């Protein structure tokens with residue numbers, strides 16, 4: 001038996017809604033699942049697929065339906081090879097294209113192959129290009145009775161209102177620091193000792209991920225923290241006038257556009273918090289950001305946030321990450337008091 005509310009307790013409320021809807025036979029034909037990067041949106045959607053297709057669901061302790069984890073359908077879903085479950089995500093262009101949505105629409109009206117119904121997941125509905133979003137509307141307006149669509153949206157990234165209004169919205173929260181730490185510790189416990197991150201590394205990964213556990217797992221076991229530290233050091237040196245912008249931009253380029261923008265966004269948000277008398281999320285940046293907050297009006301931080309959003313929107317068209325990094329670094333540098341900048 002698989003129960004996501006046990007593995008990821010912060011998803012319990014949203015999960016109960018699904019179980020109740022299913023028990024009542026009122027399951028919506030389209031859900032828009034929203035949440036921060038790394039809170040478990042995809043894991044949640046996979047669990048919903050399994051529960052929707054399971055042929056012999058069991059009752060949880062609370063009497064709600066849970067997937068058995070043993071039937072043929074559950075096995076196929078767990079192996080990511082169920083022919084009646086399809087996932088669509090952005091391809092090279094970083095967008096979901098219209099031909100992917102056309103193939104989704106054909107899948108939606110086809111007969112299920114081995115299950116009673118079909119499930120499609122759009123992983124990053126906020127990355128549908130405009131033609132793709134329009135093509136999807138038809139599928140949403142005339143839903144096939146044996147088809148469920150799960151759209152995943154990252155917080156802060158817009159989805160067209162015409163799409164949003166045709167879905168039931170399910171927000172997934174970020175776990176508490178304790179829940180996130182407990183989940184992460186459990187996930188890395190299975191790694192052999194030389195690859196297992198230390199408690200200190202886990203704490204840092206959780207800090208960088210804002211307690212989004214799946215993102216923290218990626219950070220704890222991947223190269224991101226090292227690259228981030230290198231970029232952060234170059235950032236500080238650049239602000240003090242010790243390295244050229246091209247040098248600093250190279251360190252950011254190594255992160256890739258998405259992660260780089262995410263870092264700049266985090267620091268700009270921290271600067272806005274400090275300007276408003278609050279606490280930053282990234283304690284390592286507090287000294288530099290505190291100095292900037294004391295020397296600049298609060299609207300500067302919001303301007304930086306706008307610039308990150310502009311860069312992200314432009315990112316759809318394959319911008320040069322190094323150039324975007326230079327542009328953002330110079331905008332930050334302009335916040336340094338004149339005599340310090342010399």
Ligand SMILES: [Zn+2]
Pocket residue numbers: 053054055056057067068069070071072073074
């Ligand atoms: Zn089953």
